[in-house]
Amino acid sequence: QVQLVESGGGLVQAGGSLRLSCAASGGSFSSYYMAWFRQAPGKDREFAASISFRGYSTYYKDSVKGRFTISRDNAKNTVYLQMNSLKPEDTAVYYCAAGRDYILLTSGYPDYWGQGTQVTVSS
DSSP states (O other): OOEEEEEOOEEEETTOOEEEEEEEESSOGGGSEEEEEEEOTTSOOEEEEEEOTTSSOEEEOGGGTTTEEEEEETTTTEEEEEEOSOOGGGOEEEEEEEESSHHHHHTTOOSEEOOOEEEEEEO
């Protein structure tokens, strides 16, 4: 059983930056693909970014490409999401997810979810 705990959310003005962290425990972190999802008020949860086992491969939703960077530190069992040039439409609860199957993970069916952290971007 893997536990995922997100942190780093908060309130920021448009154009600002935040760095989210997701600390994993209870499993072999380096054997999981990791991803960030987000859910805005009244909308479905959506994929934002993913990263491969060793961090060599990343993939982003078009609307965050060039502004967000996903990374991982397997020695610390932690995945990060650096968010720059934030926009009000980035306001959402951000969830960390882990999965051994990349397709299932990025389709919204991971093995594990975190509890989420709120990001609010004011205009």
